[in-house]
Amino acid sequence: MVKHDAEAFHFPEQYDPLPELTDEVDRLWHEGRNKSALDVVLRFLRTEGRSAQAFGWALMLLRSGMRRTPDPGVVEPVTQEQIGNPYFAPVATECARCTKFWYSAHAQENFENLVLSNPIGLQCQVCRYSLCRNCLDSRNRNCPNGGCLGELGAPVLPTGRPLGQPANPYTEKLEHVLILWRSTPTSQDEAEELLDLACTWQERDGITVRSQVNQSDERDGEEAERRMGLVLVGLYERHGMISEDGLLQRTRVVPIQSPGRGHRLVFVTAAPETGVASQLSGPVTYLLFDEPDTDDEARPPRKRRWFRRGR
Ligand SMILES: [Zn+2]
Numbered sequence: 573m574v575k576h577d578a579e580a581f582h583f584p585e586q587y588d589p590l591p592e593l594t595d596e597v598d599r600l601w602h603e604g605r606n607k608s609a610l611d612v613v614l615r616f617l618r619t620e621g622r623s624a625q626a627f628g629w630a631l632m633l634l635r636s637g638m639r640r641t642p643d644p645g646v647v648e649p650v651t652q653e654q655i656g657n658p659y660f661a662p663v664a665t666e667c668a669r670c671t672k673f674w675y676s677a678h679a680q681e682n683f684e685n686l687v688l689s690n691p692i693g694l695q696c697q698v699c700r701y702s703l704c705r706n707c708l709d710s711r712n713r714n715c716p717n718g719g720c721l722g723e724l725g726a727p728v729l730p731t732g733r734p735l736g737q738p739a740n741p742y743t744e745k746l747e748h749v750l751i752l753w754r755s756t757p758t759s760q761d762e763a764e765e766l767l768d769l770a771c772t773w774q775e776r777d778g779i780t781v782r783s784q785v786n787q788s789d790e791r792d793g794e795e796a797e798r799r800m801g802l803v804l805v806g807l808y809e810r811h812g813m814i815s816e817d818g819l820l821q822r823t824r825v826v827p828i829q830s831p832g833r834g835h836r837l838v839f840v841t842a843a844p845e846t847g848v849a850s851q852l853s854g855p856v857t858y859l860l861f862d863e864p865d866t867d868d869e870a871r872p873p874r875k876r877r878w879f880r881r882g883r
């Protein structure tokens with residue numbers, strides 16, 4: 573029998589409070605600035621890793637963002653991007669059938685006083701297999717997970733999002749990230765989102781993130797786009813901006829469909845185990861300067877080419 577919460581964060585019964593985080597988040601929350609409060613939590617998770625206190629705040633704020641009737645006291649509501657951010661996946665509950673996910677209140681509540689009315693979904697109390705309201709069969713509460721004798725009910729605890737947003741299997745520290753774009757340049761906000769998607773839980777201290785226009789011909793397909801990016805990674809390595817063997821041994825390519833902004837290819841280079849790049853620290857440097865080099869909107873941007881297309 574498969575357990576369905578392998579990727580979930582399991583709250584310990586007790587944990588140390590983090591006053592630095594709590595003071596700031598609590599202040600923003602009382603001002604109704606839930607989006608900013610959640611951004612503070614997100615930045616904390618990115619740099620410090622998983623934390624019960626941070627996940628506790630995240631759950632409360634994310635649940636406020638999933639309410640159907642907006643709270644008039646909230647001036648800055650939580651956004652859809654925040655709700656879907658992979659850093660919050662460990663405290664989400666995912667429907668095992670349709671991959672709909674939600675943030676349940678039960679993770680931090682006292683189960684004895686649990687009153688369940690109109691639940692978003694139910695969960696097997698043995699293996700944590702979960703079904704959303706739409707996928708539930710109201711006449712049958714037996715767990716559909718093969719070999720499990722449990723029943724679907726409450727509490728509904730986090731499962732992670734293994735189907736929709738599986739945990740990033742890479743854990744190395746990062747050294748360099750290159751983003752290739754086509755029609756819409758990458759902003760810093762988007763670059764941070766792409767890093768969250770491609771490099772969840774990887775240490776990004778002191779790394780350089782570049783974005784550049786993809787100059788391969790679109791008709792040549794994704795393979796040519798990848799080659800173009802790898803050529804650039806090799807070029808940066810030769811110029812000493814990526815340490816030795818970065819291209820051949822530590823670079824992976826992550827294609828991402830960025831909503832409203834088109835296709836992006838992200839070239840993630842991990843840091844080597846030893847040497848200067850393994851000790852990088854400080855803020856991330858964003859070099860997102862590669863804008864189309866013309867002010868004239870009517871004229872298409874001139875394309876600069878680093879290498880000739882084969883004939
Ligand atoms: Zn479902």
Ligand SMILES: [Zn+2]
Pocket residue numbers: 696697698699700701715716717720721722723
């Ligand atoms: Zn079960």
